[in-house]
Amino acid sequence: MATNPKVNSRVKKKKYHISKRANQISPSGIRKFFDLLASMEGVISLGVGEPDYATPWHITEAAIESLQKGQTMYTSNMGMPELRQELSRYLKAEYELEYDPATELLITVGVSEALDLAMRAILDPGDEVIISDPCYVSYEPCIVLAGGKAVAVPTNEEESFELSAAEVEARVTDKTRAILIGYPANPTGAVMSRDRMAEVAEVAQRHNLLVASDEIYAKLVYGVEHTCVAALPGMKASTILLGGFSKAYAMTGWRIGYAAAPREIIAAMTKVHQYTMMCAPTMGQVAAIEALRYGEESASDMVEDYNRRRLVMVKGLREIGMPCFEPKGAFYAFPSVKTTGLTSEEFAEKLLTEEKVAVVPGSAFGQCGEGYVRCCYATSMADIEEALTRMRRFVNRYRKA
Amino acid sequence: MLKEILKILEHDARTTPKQLAAMTGVPQTEVTRLIKQAQEDRTILKYKTIVNWDKVEDEHVWALIEVKLTPEKDVGFDSMAERIYRFPQAHTVYLVSGSYDLFVLVVGKSNHEIADFVSQKLSHIEGVKETVTQFVLKRYKEDGEIVEGKEEVKRQPVML
Structure with a gap:
């Protein structure tokens, strides 16, 4: 809303200290x-x-019903057990991946929070994270806010905006902790082929790096297969898989995402999550259960x-x-x-x-x-x-x- | 690819062959050929418009009529149904499972007209044992479209 400049000018402007980190x-x-x-x-x-x-009506309806029943309290910090159970089943069905719902899955406030938690859980000051350029606008700020440094790998149209393993490897230093990728990609719509993804995964393995993979658009692919990084041979132990419900089920406003990762990492992320967020919105979690159970069509x-x-x-x-x-x-x-x-x-x-x-x-x-x-x-x-x-x-x- | 074209047309019959070609990646000439063929073999029955008649001054009365039939020798449901669906008043006619046999949606200009149709025509047809007429009081949804109160949701114009 526009503020009235006349009123504004009468108020003496107070100077606030803004943190270096925010700046x-x-x-x-x-x-x-x-x-x-x-x-x-x-x-x-x-x-x-x-x-x-x-949002498809059956999903909305499930949430309405839960509200009517008075399901309006906090859930477990990690998310409703039923939702983690469904998610575990889904990841198994989709990618043959086995995640323990009790220790390896965390329900978050959108994939955005999951990304933030992942960076906070794995980065120390000065640590580097490799990202692609161009990439989603939140990646670098999330890395920086967690004290890390983003190192961009250029991608281009000629290479279909796919990440080149050689270019990634050329930027690995002893400070590199992780590669943060997001395919299918915002803003380009690029999808990494399985082969190229496997090459990047090899680089991660070779240098003992984690791959944080934002797969929020996993279901939105056209005539090609989405490759889940965690499902590549040997990669589950090196991957923080980040996903959510916003794009595939038209649930952006519900703010429900998740992370699937090795238990130590999930434990660290959960610590931050429980102090900063407590839990993801309850009605959103109920909706997400419905989406996983009946939302495929x-x-x-x-x-x-x-x-x-x-x-x-x-x-x-x-x-x-x-x-x-x-x-x-x-x-x-x-x-x-x-x-x-x-x-x-x-x-x-x-x-x-x-x-x-x-x-x-x-x-x-x-x-x-x-x-x-x-x-x-x-x-x-x-x-x-x-x-x-x-x-x-x-x-x-x-x-x- | 015909199925894809039909899906799009069922949703919006005004989609042009040019648009269909763009939406499916099929050449326009091929789209035109598929549609022509589908019209000829009556895969596409008709193109029509879903109207909210309450918006214009018009008297339309709908009634759902349950019809019980007595199957007779040598006369199957199909031919009895035909004697009913030939009437232009019969808008939709289905053979259904359950406590009655035919579901007939009748559209008329007044309750009277429908009552006349049922008492003068429908109930006299041989084999019609019983009818139950239910007048429609309000149409909430028509052919998948919400008739009234469908609100456009506003999205944030720019998000990252």
């Missing part, structure tokens, strides 16, 4: 778009990062629908002169803006003000994201088509002679 991380690179967007009408946003579906229906929109979006972008790498996962397309001669930030800003389409500049996700923008296709087909029409006009206007 060490920069605000999200797209903060200014939030404000700009809020003041505009008729914007089509491809800037979202969540499904456009409401709703999830796959949504994936089918995302795939249709993915095809329309990618084809459309290519046709209007924005070369686009074929995303095989998540729900993002990551087209190049190079034909316009604009930087990705200029592109996003001008596109928003001139054509009222919101996209996220690739530079928000790392230096290697420069020259690209992230377009989320989890929006109605009509909006995708209208957005493409507007973007065509825009690209034609700016196309370099």
Whole structure:
């Protein structure tokens, strides 16, 4: 909400001390778009990062029923035993992975918390974590807040934005603790092939590193298989598997995620979790149980629908002169803006003000994201088509002679 | 691929062959051919619109009628059903398991009209043993669509 500047100016501005640690991380690179967007009408946003579906009703209904029954208290710190049981069953069914629900699984407030806990549990000051560039915006801040240092490995379109094991290995030092990866990837939609993932896993094994794998988009893959890092031979003992319910079951607002890892790591993460969070929201956990038990069909229906929109979006972008790498996962397309001669930030800003389409500049996700923008296709087909029409006009206007 | 096209069309019959081609990755000419074929062999029966008639001044009355039949020699359910479904008033006709045989959804302009249809036409058909008429008081959901009160949920326009 806008504050009244007149009232504001009368108040003497108090100086607060902000910690070095908080100052060490920069605000999200797209903060200014939030404000700009809020003041505009008729914007089509491809800037979202969540499904456009409401949570499947059977899941919502299960939570409502639990509320009616008065299931409104804390749960066990690690999460409801039934949920951990279901999760254990799910990971077994999906990846042939055996996790002990009592000691190797932790239910968290979204995968975001799981990521934060993982970094806090394994990093000492100065420890290094290897991440890919571009990658999801939270990775580096989470590492930094835990006292560590993020070391970025460039990835590029020519290599399908997959992480190269050789490039990873070249950055391993005696301070390196872990490799933090997130495939299927936000913002690129890239999926790591099993072979390339296995190569990265080998590097981790060779140097005794942990792999923290954010697999929140695991179920959103199109015509390819998702490779779970923990399921690669010998990798379970070296992997912190991070997952959640937000994307596959359209449950972003419920805030339920999880970590699956060796018991010592889960024990350390649980310690931090119990003091900072107590437990994940109870109604969300009930919903997650329902999702794991009966949500498969709703999830796959949504994936089918995302795939249709993915095809329309990618084809459309290519046709209007924005070369686009074929995303095989998540729900993002990551087209190049190079034909316009604009930087990705200029592109996003001008596109928003001139054509009222919101996209996220690739530079928000790392230096290697420069020259690209992230377009989320989890929006109605009509909006995708209208957005493409507007973007065509825009690209034609700016196309370099 | 026909199944995929049908799924999309069932959801939105106005999806054009061009859009279908983009959504499925199938060439447009192939999409057109598949649709034409599906129309010809009556896989696609009809394209229609789901209307909320309460929004316009119009008198539409719906009634669900349970029909019990007495199977007669040489006359199966199918031909008895045909004598019923040939009436244009019969909107939907199903053979069902349970305490009655045919489920007939009738649409008329007034309660009177429906009552007339049942008493003058339906109950006179040979083999119709008993009918129970239930008038529809409110339509909550029609063909998978919530009729009223469906709210658009607002998402945050930009999230990372």
